[in-house]
Amino acid sequence: MRKLTLLSALVLASAAAAQGNNLSGTVTVWSWDVAAKALQSTVPSFNKKYPNVKVNVVDLGNQNTYDRGLAGCAAGGADLPDVYSIENNEAEVFWARFPDCFTDLNTLGADKLVRNFPAFKWTELTANGKRYAMPWDSGPVVMFYRRDLYQQAGVNPNTINTWDDFIAAGKKVNAKFGNGVKMATISNGQDDEWFRMLANQNGCFYFDNDAKQVTVARPGCVTALGTIKRMNDAGVLATGDWGGQITNIKAGKTAGALFGAWYEGTVRTNAPDQKGKWGVYPMPASRAGGVRAANLGGSALAIPSSSKNKAAAFAFIQHALGTPEGQVTMLKSQGLVPSLLAATRDPYVAQPQAYWGNQRIWQTVLGTLGDVPQARGTQYFQDARQVMIVVQSDFLKGRYKTAQDALNDAARKISSATGLPVAR
Template sequence: MKKTALLTALTLASLTAISGASAQGSALSGTVTVWSWDVAAKALQSTIPSFNAKYPNVKVNVVDLGNQNTYDRGLAGCAAGGADLPDVYSIENNEAEVFWARFPDCFTDLNTLGADKIAAQFPAFKWTELMAGGKRYAMPWDSGPVVIFYRRDLYQQAGVNPTAIKTWDDFIAAGKKVNAKFGGSVKMGAVGNGQDDEWFRMLANQNGCFYFDNSATQVTVAKSGCVQALDTVKKLYANNVVMTSDWGGQITAFKANKLASAMFGAWYEGTIRTNAPDQKGKWGVYPMPASKAGGVRAANLGGSALALPASSKNKEAAYAFIQNALATTGGQVAMLKGEGLVPSLLSAAKDPYVAQPQAYWGNQKVWQTILDTLGDVPQARGTQYFQDARQVMIVVQADYIKGKYKTAQDALNDAAKKISSATGLPVAK
């Protein structure tokens, strides 16, 4: 083909594609109702302008029901055969499998709308809890890649170099320096011991272990990676480098300059920034320490997804909204900028905004540091029994810290038996 003919053909093909996209945009109409909560609802609202630029005849109505109410009304709607559910439903990853297990027909298999073709654009760990029987019941939204948030000034005063902290033993050594400098009044971290087991879950996840295996058929909490995680939590206490605190107490502590570090999913960035605006420039971020030299320095804590109820009368428009918000860099980055929701979409890590220095964080490119860990996060399956297992582990962890069990293995053997009894799943050999 001659060059001029080739260019003409390409131009015609481009015009056809553009007119096709425009036709699809104009063909979709009606209203899409979205249920969500708090900052998540605000984040979704920020994607509406870009959605309406593509689909001007679709009205999007984001309803902020609050977190618990969204969950409760979702369960009630599914139990009633899909009655009164919205077109798009926000769901937390660790609660998602309750729906797939109890109400497998309540939500649309997004593969039927093309989700299977874009699955590779998200990290594998984000799909783990959103699939059942080969069906994709929800699309990944935000994620919670785990990092250490640290006070630059407190570290510096104690002679701690964050770049030298590569393992948990390094973290403990740094905590001893912080203790020495501040007479024990400042701690290296805060653990919700007796309130939650999130430190155990983060450490277990980085070690490739969780309450259950990824096929959701066995209780695996007594496996070696989990044993090492619980042992590390005990070592942090044995070396007196952490305090025990609930959610609110930890915020009070870092506002009062009593905490040199905090470990959470990256969504905690907004918690620190909004609660301690006067500490602007004093905070930084580094990857979580590994269990051993050269080990994995990544885990995930939290995150949500968007599902499409099977009862929706406007499925194509609802899926178009989900895809625009979650499967485009523009949609994900808009929510990162506005509400600090960390994207799951891998291409979002390459957006120019991610590489920008953030003033609050001492002009560090924190989003680059955070998102660079996404591809290293091991998969973990919460299953429909996540809350049952969590309640067992909260008690077992606290009892182990108190000395009720001789070893972490003993503690987790007991936890495994209790979780098995509560769920009916066998303990892995």
């Protein structure tokens, strides 16, 4: 198996080398935030192989990339780039609504790279026998924390094993800093990422993995929403949108952040003066001995059918995502966690990271991957997410008596929006 994988990689590499001087033109890439910066970091090594191809990475912002992608597909591919960044949990929206908008990458050679990635990473990228995008990064969830603030408050991260432990630690932080520092920031009213992370660790999501039922009112999701309410009521969380969370980190108003591991680059690049003050530990479990892992995010790269330079676009994707060189470059520059199996075995993964107090953080991060429960976004991800944003906010404001009541209402609304039945 391994020999076949290496052989296929060598064949593609040889073919790429032969093409290197033949490919030319401009490849325009749409992406966002650290993802765009990460892709930009692979351009110099790509241009050593393909000196006549100019890569133009455009940072449109996350939501704008998604919205313009939908608009472009609805317009028959008008004004779309050569390479399009897409989050895994939103990918099926495109495949379902616009099956002809993107290129089947199998026609360009992606079928020869299948075994180089974990099987689960292809699930949401494949439809009707077509492979519409190549896996990029994954988002194993961890708790990023300020070592110095924890220490000042007398909190030992090694003793935080459950969310109850986390709440207890938060009360110590509140007492030490007069409520001026919180344990983390939740984007309540703006997003439901905390709910998705905690639901995932409890084996629950909006929908079942067959995309046939609404499962958001099941016990694992009830536990997740109830836990968030307990943290909110205990006063250990700050509230803020994406920009507000970064502002809190830079100002030292939060002692940590719960996110997918790709957030490492966000912390490091936005707070360079805090080098050595940060660390990482696995997300707390809902109960003693419970799962301390989840996934948030993870993206892929696709080629719109309207691209006029597909060969060069695929060459760039193959270099950035299909080689350890490209993937580890992005891990180093922006903290994007590789999906490419060979990249996760790179020696860099085992190295101490100076910004993170010389902790071997990538071993901690990648060590959780095997425990992440499976979840599927489906084509209805955004419909469900918009419902849950409102329901979560209303629940934290006391507008529902229990988490079960809140999620029963969410399930009915999601069912109404999608046409899928509520699981019994």
